[in-house]
Amino acid sequence: MSDKVILGIRGMTCAACVRRVEEGLRQMPGVQSVTVNFATEKAHVEYDPGRVSVADLRKKVRDIGYEAFADDASASGAAQPRPAWLPRHQRHDSRPLDGRRLHLPGSHAGRG
Numbered sequence: 757m758s759d760k761v762i763l764g765i766r767g768m769t770c771a772a773c774v775r776r777v778e779e780g781l782r783q784m785p786g787v788q789s790v791t792v793n794f795a796t797e798k799a800h801v802e803y804d805p806g807r808v809s810v811a812d813l814r815k816k817v818r819d820i821g822y823e824a825f826a827d828d829a830s831a832s833g834a835a836q837p838r839p840a841w842l843p844r845h846q847r848h849d850s851r852p853l854d855g856r857r858l859h860l861p862g863s864h865a866g867r868g
Contacts, residue, residue, distance in 0.1 A: 757804065758788055758802050758803060759803060759805050760802050761803070761810050762800055763801060763817065763824045763825065764825045765797050765824055768822060773794070777822060778799075780817070780820045781801060784816055786803050786804040787813075789801070789802040
C-alpha cells in the first residue's frame with residue numbers, strides 16, 4: 757500500500773538542486789517514486805507509510821540542505837502567500853517593500 761504527498765521545497769536555485777532532492781528522497785527505504793518541479797517548488801512523493809513517514813521525508817530534504825514543508829495549498833487548492841522575507845520578485849508581489857515611495861536625489865517629487 758502506498759500514499760502520496762506533495763512537499764513544498766524552498767532553497768532550490770537550479771536543476772542540479774532538483775536532482776539532488778530527487779536522488780536523496782529516492783534512496784530512502786519505502787520511497788517508490790519522486791518528481792520534483794523546480795518552477796512550482798514542489799516534490800510529489802509516493803511512499804510506503806509503513807516504512808517511511810512524511811516527517812522522515814521532510815528531515816531528509818533538510819539534511820540535503822533545503823527547506824521542506826507540507827504543501828497545504830495542494831490540499832486546499834488555494835495559493836499560499838509567499839513569506840515577506842523573500843525578494844519581491846520571488847513573492848510575485850508588485851507592492852513597494854515598505855509601502856513608501858522611493859525618492860531619488862534630484863527628483864522633484866513631493867516638492868512644492
